[in-house]
Amino acid sequence: MASAERSIEVKVGMLILVSLAILAGFILVMGGINFEKKFTVYVDFDNPGGLQTGAPVRIAGVKVGSVDEMQFRGGEIDAQGRRSMVRCKLSVQEKVHSSIREDADFYVTTQGVLGEQFLAIDPGTPTKPILDPEKTIPHGIGPPRIDLFLAKAYELLDMTVTGLRNNQDLVKEIIVNTAGLLTGLNGSVQDNRDRINRIMQNLEALTVEANTLTRDARGKYVDNPQIDRTLANLDKITGDLQKDTGPLLKDAKEAMANLNRASATVGDPEGQAKLKKTIDDVSDLAHRADLIAADTQEIVGHIKKGDGTVGALVMDEELYDDLQEMARDLKHNPWKFFWKN
Amino acid sequence: MSVQSRQATVAHRGFVFDLGSAAIDLARSGWELYSVFARTLYFVARGKREKGAVLRQMYEIGNKSAFFLTITMGFIGMILVYQSGLQTKRILPDFTLLGATYLELLVRDLAASIGALMLATRVGAGIAAEIGSMVVTEQVDALRMCAADPIDFLIKPRFIASVIMTTVLIIWAAAVAYVAGGATAYFAFDVPWRTFLNIQLVDHGDLITGLTKCVAYGAAIPIVSGYCGLSTFGGSEGVGWATTRAVVNSSLAIIVLNFFISAAAFVVFPK
Amino acid sequence: MISFKHIKKAFGPKPVLDDVSFDVKRGEVFFIIGASGVGKSVLIKHLIGLLRPDGGEIWLDGEEISRKDELGMMPVRKKCAMVFQHSTLFDSMTCAENVALPLRKHRGMKTRDALIEAKNRLEVVHMQDFADRFPSELGDGMRKRVAIARALTLDPTYVLFDEPTTSLDPVSARRVDKLIRELSDKLGVTSIVVSHDLASIFSIADRIVMLYRGKVKLMGTPEEFKAVDDPIVQQFIHGRAQGPIE
Known part of the structure; x- marks a missing residue:
């Protein structure tokens, strides 16, 4: 009986192991870019529209990070005197940090016509200095409020x-x-064209009187x-x-x-x-x-x-x-x- | 009592009486089912360990259902992707998100629910038949005489085994269904693998919901089937009845649980 | 000593036991007889708490046991064992494991020790060679002997037999009768036997009670039964097809 018992153990164990492996693999892939070095960028929005936490952050269509957190601040003024409605915390791969400049645009847009909303970064002019997330919190552009x-x-x-x-x-x-x-x-x-002509002629002839006359007329009218x-x-x-x-x-x-x-x-x-x-x-x-x-x-x-x-x-x-x-x-x-x- | 008034009473007893007694029966069954569940949990925590019993049941419930489940979920995956592909083609022939939405649906709901319904037919019938025939041959009475509580001895190992193996099997079934769906998408709609393999739409809320469902269904099947088995009466015909009731009620339980868990998930993990 | 006082039990609208009262003395072999379906098995199942009466009381060794819960019945079940009608061994276990179960559950013995003790018990009924076989591999008579061994495992004071000879060949049936008698004579065990095997009844019974239509028809010694003038009793004990019993 022992061998039958053993073979049962093995079979049950194998099934469990295979399943656990699938589950673990799935969770790892879901986590995605977990093993890259990341840095944090804060972006303020007046209205980020339908942007969700976990939405991807893309530069030129390539995913380089995700939205970690979205904090509603309701117009509060922070320590540096910045006022914001919603402050988004982005987690972005370190290796693309150098391409994001100070005048970079952060805007919310949709993938395709009916896809989910994500945050796109327009790197900005390469001649400007690199964006320092400690000092600057850029103001993001909300999605076009078509409504x-x-x-x-x-x-x-x-x-x-x-x-x-x-x-x-x-x-x-x-x-x-x-x-x-x-x-x-x-x-x-x-x-009155003829009349006007005549008046003009008269006026030309009688400039002084005309001037006085017009002066008076002016005064009157x-x-x-x-x-x-x-x-x-x-x-x-x-x-x-x-x-x-x-x-x-x-x-x-x-x-x-x-x-x-x-x-x-x-x-x-x-x-x-x-x-x-x-x-x-x-x-x-x-x-x-x-x-x-x-x-x-x-x-x-x-x-x-x-x-x-x-x-x-x-x-x-x-x-x-x-x-x-x-x-x-x-x-x-x-x-x-x-x-x- | 005169003949007319007695007749009137009997006639009156007809509909309202039936309705009332049906309601009382339902309530009583519900209460007994709950008591079986509560006692099972008690014995899981405090009961006596029976060597090898849980392992044997894990083999019976898990490995023995694996082939059957693989085949069914494979086919279901193919059907699902094919049908939704046809619909997509009609509305907006854009298959980029087909794999992603399919995976989200599988993880969040379908793999667990459909897989569990399949398992309920096999596992539920098996448990009810085993326990039911023990009841009609007085083996359950003999167990009680030997101070072995039937719930501790019979249902507890099946409960533990089912919770674990249902989860394990459904994870496997989900993988099978996904691969089958991908193959269908490739051969029927020319969707390349790279596009289909898209985890983007699945978040941790979906995964937690799916796993919760696996555990819940794995708990429901042996409890409901075991209860139907234990309340068997009337010989071999009774065993047949018990088996049928077990499968029907297990399936019902799964569907009702699905509703409640999905509703709770909708509140806790809003989309 | 066991006392049934005014026991009533009904399944649905049909009453099965309707005011049944009798006593069983210590050490005797007591038979309960009657037509099939009259409620004999139902009656003895009350003694180990498998059923609860709708009315009346059951006294066992000075304790009223009919209202006890499962936990309270445990000590009763140690004292009072039952051999079921169809032997009712557990199909999924070997004979030795079957006999070992009460030792493990009631006494809390370790499995290894319980199995050794179980094999000893099987020797008493001459079944030790079949210790590692499954019940489905055995014949009826052998299964009955294993079931008796299981019932005797905890050295009970009372043993209940539900139709022990019904499905056995005559030789095995007499062997079982002999065993029951020996239990009483040698070990002082009180046996309550439900039976309609006339040979058993008149060979080993000390006292008999006959149930008819849910009530006690007659109680007494076998001689008293043979002598009584009641046509129903006479039809039963002579096994006649014709008569007042429908």
Whole structure:
């Protein structure tokens, strides 16, 4: 019986050993780069997105380490006066330390379209000194918040569409008024061309009297507190417009900047082209809004300086009212800048 | 009592009575099962050692099931990878993560659960039949007369052996299933070995969950089957019944345990 | 001395024992007889705690044992051993290991010592040559002898026999009867025998109790049984197919 007993022992022992070997091997491989020398780098993030502890750290696609720890600091200021929301502790192979420079970028991105998020390091310019993790804690770039961007874009689009839809008649009216205004202006100038010529001749002949006359006229019309008030109002209105559109443009620019980053990592060429076009369009609109504000400012400037005395002379109450109406409209509905015929 | 009222009482006894008595039976079985488990653990700690008994049971449960388990898990691995490969091809023909997700699924859940279900049929039936036939031939009564507690003498060695060998066998089965899956991926979908062999998605939480399941199932099978064996009655027909009950209840126990352990793992190791 | 007082036992709705009371004196060979299924085996299993009565008391040597738990029954089982109907040796052990088991478990003896002692015990029943064989290799008569050796291992004061001669050939059956009688005469062992072997009953019994429909029908010496006028008793002890017993 002893030999049978022994053979049973051997067989059972073998089975257990084989299994334990498989398990041990598996655990070792899971541990991965356990036997390399590592150093620690801290990176601060405002929002690291879906980055998990244990996620790989890659340089140019090659895994060189992993995320050890993620500590939520909630805006605390540390000993060196740095403020951070989330501080990530990275464990990186020592042998790649020398390639990470002071201006290296640390950003969170995704593998493929639906893969897990990992931390990528852009080594930075080779001429800069090597990053010293003891002294510097770089600020990482969070993953493109496509959700936020979409929300803002949607909001903007919604406002624009609603505004346009609700004020169709008003928009029509403005167009008609502006067209009318311009036609009126043109007509006036045309009709009075001979007269203006004659006045010019008279003025040339009677320079002194003309100067006195214009000086008086100026005193009466240009230095008029009413006109001053109107000009002051116009100034204020365009200034406000500038102020309102300013942040709007700034947001759009910021969104575009992130979009640019996003579009760089989005793989699809067709999508990229579309995104590019959208960016171009928005850029176009912004540029146009800028021009309009500049122009308006210029016009007021001219009138103020006294250029186009014609303007001063021709300017009457009706015109003033129209202008004020248009300016008020634009002030309350700034999206009308973006409407294209 | 008049005839009508007696009839009424009997009729009333019908459904509600059956339901109630079924519930009471279930509760009683549950309590007895728990008591078997508790006493087994007690004897593991304080019982008398029977030389060679545990080793013999380890051979019976482990080595004797190894071949059967290898074949079944090999085939199951092939089926799993083939089917999921077909699905992947339909949605997004990107097989880079096929090996990784398959390994994670194996380690976290499937190797333990499917392997244990296979083992439950063989090991559970064996234990219930052995113990059941001992009950109907009064050997269990004779054991009690000889001051050998049946749970100490019969169930304890099988319990220890099962916990160890189930874990061992499932580790082996997982390896077999993984290799079989890899071969399938290579021959059916041209996925190269280097791509398939991807441990990236498995973390220590998955491994701990899987091993916990192995231990839990290894404990459940002999306890449930032993209990069914010990509560046999009625001769050879009774033994047949006990064996069937053992396999069914062991499988049920495995599936229920799977749910609870997976739920706990989801809380402790969130993904 | 053993006393059964008003024992009641039912399996499900059917009562098997319905108010059974009798005494067994020290050193006698006491037979319990009755038709198959009347509850004889059930009755003696109560003595070693394999079953618990639904009602009534069982007294053994001045102690009430029917409500004791497993641990409390241990000393009772040392005093009171049982030879089961089908010998009930453990299939997975040799004869020697079978006999050694009570020594190891009850007395805590080491396995090696227990096996030596077991072989001695097997000599008493002339089975020492089969010590290392498995029960499945033996015939019925031989298995019965090993089972008796196992029951006698701890030198019990009471031995219960559940139908000891039922499946044996006549020669082996008489041998077993002789053994039981000798136990009583030579060692003062009290034997309680459940049987319906008429030859055994009337050759070695000191006293007999007959159970019928869950109750005691008659208790007395074999002579009293032969002499009584009850048709049911007469049908049984003469082994007649026709009669009031269904």
